[in-house]
Amino acid sequence: xxxxxxxxxxxxxxxxxxxxxxxxxxxxxxxxxxxxxxxxxxxxxxxxxxxxxxxxxxxxxxxxxxxxxxxxxxxxxxxxxxxxxxxxxxxxxxxxxxxxxxxxxxxxxxxxxxxxxxxxxxxxxxxxxxxxxxxxxxxxxxxxxxxxxxxx
Amino acid sequence: xxxxxxxxxxxxxxxxxxxxxxxxxxxxxxxxxxxxxxxxxxxxxxxxxxxxxxxxxxxxxxxxxxxxxxxxxxxxxxxxxxxxxxxxxxxxxxxxxxxxxxxxxxxxxxxxxxx
Numbered sequence: 310x311x312x313x314x315x316x317x318x319x320x321x322x323x324x325x326x327x328x329x330x331x332x333x334x335x336x337x338x339x340x341x342x343x344x345x346x347x348x349x350x351x352x353x354x355x356x357x358x359x360x361x362x363x364x365x366x367x368x369x370x371x372x373x374x375x376x377x378x379x380x381x382x383x384x385x386x387x388x389x390x391x392x393x394x395x396x397x398x399x400x401x402x403x404x405x406x407x408x409x410x411x412x413x414x415x416x417x418x419x420x421x422x423x424x425x426x427x428x429x430x431x432x433x434x435x436x437x438x439x440x441x442x443x444x445x446x447x448x449x450x451x452x453x454x455x456x457x458x459x460x461x
Numbered sequence: 462x463x464x465x466x467x468x469x470x471x472x473x474x475x476x477x478x479x480x481x482x483x484x485x486x487x488x489x490x491x492x493x494x495x496x497x498x499x500x501x502x503x504x505x506x507x508x509x510x511x512x513x514x515x516x517x518x519x520x521x522x523x524x525x526x527x528x529x530x531x532x533x534x535x536x537x538x539x540x541x542x543x544x545x546x547x548x549x550x551x552x553x554x555x556x557x558x559x560x561x562x563x564x565x566x567x568x569x570x571x572x573x574x575x576x
Contacts, residue, residue: 329554398493
């Protein structure tokens with residue numbers, strides 16, 4: 310496989326390298342922005358949803374509609390992201406997955422602390438919002454990383 | 462690793478990637494996680510049929526992963542480099558750099574005698 314018949318001169322090799330460097334990126338700054346915004350919205354919606362369900366009394370009938378609303382919101386973000394971007398910028402997937410992976414321990418940690426402080430039952434709104442902000446943070450930070458990595 | 466130990470760097474060039482259009486496709490895909498067929502076509506500046514043919518060849522060597530799907534009712538094809546493809550492209554670029562770099566050229570015979 311590694312025996313091209315073509316004789317490669319140093320000049321030709323340099324020209325090939327220059328050509329590779331000049332190849333336009335299929336991902337535009339807009340694609341990067343779409344992925345950054347989508348990742349940030351995923352975190353904000355997750356944090357918002359979590360704050361809401363922790364603050365409400367789940368026996369009053371709000372819980373089920375809120376789950377449905379959250380699923381619709383998050384699906385809409387995913388569909389918009391897929392439609393709006395022509396390419397996924399290099400590293401964006403990995404950064405997004407890292408953000409999502411970090412969300413899980415933050416979520417359980419924040420809920421544990423909130424429950425230790427407040428006990429069972431609906432959380433007061435300030436605590437619920439704090440939990441929501443903590444949960445949203447990893448994906449929002451990931452979104453920032455996706456956005457700035459394109460400017461480097 | 463020197464060329465004297467492994468032979469000339471041109472032997473490390475990958476003939477699948479070596480062709481200009483395929484090289485451009487690999488160069489474009491190396492800069493993204495995944496790209497839509499049309500985005501790669503525009504970046505490489507080839508026709509749909511040429512891109513399709515070259516991508517099929519790269520796919521047969523497992524350098525490129527092709528994913529077909531729909532966005533709404535419109536069919537879309539997404540292209541990405543496989544791990545093998547990224548490694549092969551990196552190795553090909555390294556071979557090109559070795560050829561292009563004067564430091565990898567064998568020293569002239571007189572240079573050792575003169576010193």
